[in-house]
Amino acid sequence: GRQREASASVIAARAAELAVPLFRMGREWQVKPMPGGFRYDSDLLGIDLPAPALVGAHQIDNAATAVACIERLRAAQFRIDDAAVRKGLASVDWPARLQKLTRGPLVDALPPAGELWLDGGHNEDCGIVLARQAAEWAKEPAALPLYVIFGMLTTKDASGFLRPLGRYARTARAVPIEGHAAYTPQEACARAAEVGLDCLPANDVGAALEDLLATQPAPMRILICGSLYLAGDVLARNG
Numbered sequence: 001g002r003q004r005e006a007s008a009s010v011i012a013a014r015a016a017e018l019a020v021p022l023f024r025m026g027r028e029w030q031v032k033p034m035p036g037g038f039r040y041d042s043d044l045l046g047i048d049l050p051a052p053a054l055v056g057a058h059q060i061d062n063a064a065t066a067v068a069c070i071e072r073l074r075a076a077q078f079r080i081d082d083a084a085v086r087k088g089l090a091s092v093d094w095p096a097r098l099q100k101l102t103r104g105p106l107v108d109a110l111p112p113a114g115e116l117w118l119d120g121g122h123n124e125d126c127g128i129v130l131a132r133q134a135a136e137w138a139k140e141p142a143a144l145p146l147y148v149i150f151g152m153l154t155t156k157d158a159s160g161f162l163r164p165l166g167r168y169a170r171t172a173r174a175v176p177i178e179g180h181a182a183y184t185p186q187e188a189c190a191r192a193a194e195v196g197l198d199c200l201p202a203n204d205v206g207a208a209l210e211d212l213l214a215t216q217p218a219p220m221r222i223l224i225c226g227s228l229y230l231a232g233d234v235l236a237r238n239g
Helices: 002-018 058-075 082-091 124-138 158-165 185-194 205-215 228-238
Strands: 029-034 037-042 046-050 099-101 115-118 146-150 169-174 199-201 221-225
Touching (some): 037 058, 046 082, 124 146, 146 158
């Protein structure tokens, strides 16, 4: 019994040594969007930083979270200076996170002034974030109409994901995701109909793109979304 108690005491002491205090956004550290960037503040660090080279207001929170991690790494004696942080924010590249595709055969198929965007978001929170960006796009002078091409795994709530986007997209095309347990295009269209989003099935992204270009007025903004698997297929197809 005494040996067991001693072992438990050693384990408890070791766990206490390894324990890391909580370092939470809105409590131990704060972020405030600023023109051209954001302000990060904690008890030990206050710094103005440029916005990350990523589209979407939500990326400010993501960038600030990275800075919070860097602050804790500095406390553990990692050498990461402010210049490296600024360089990282300015040069960050995150494929399929509101990525504007600027080259490749899918882009070449677009009419002049058309835009093709790719995002791997696949849950309700991602749908909300994409809808916020769609709202920003809608404020642009001569805003391009938004169309959605999507495919989703059956483990995801397609209706929940599409509901926020449905307020901004004119119509959608649903595609399969080969090799994965995904909604069929017909099933995906049924989920879109549940939230009032007009949708037609397509055999793949290329066919969906061709259909939109043939039936909708140009120029347009097309967002491909709903799955990281689909995003990977698009990046591979587009070269």
